[in-house]
Amino acid sequence: MPLLGRTALVTGASRRRGIGYAVARRLAAYGAGVYLHHHVPHDAGQPWGADPGGPDAVADGVREVAVPGAVVAHGPADLARPDDPARLIAWLATDEAAWITGQVINSEGGFRR
Secondary structure, three states: OOOOOOEEEEOOOOOOOOHHHHHHHHHHHOOOEEEEEEOHHHHHOOOOOOOOOHHHHHHHHHHOOOOOOOOEEEEEOOOOOOOHHHHHHHHHOOHHHOOOOOOOOOOOOOOOO
């Protein structure tokens, strides 16, 4: 198990057909814990469509080949606006934001907690 004890993030793993799913299964078979990123609303609007079983079915398919004890989890995120952090950083560099010091500001787009 060359990846035992490691964790992998696989983006675009929202269907049981596709590269993301295949990569996630291989990583899990090699011992890695796997976190599956998905954005189902995006896939639903594409010609390939969303997985009929949903994200839980995708995660279950990865768990089938995972080594015992490996964690397979999933969560949604809309990564369609990668410029959001850049806009935040640009604003923080202005005089208007000079009063903000020592803060943690999350610019997570669509990540859920």
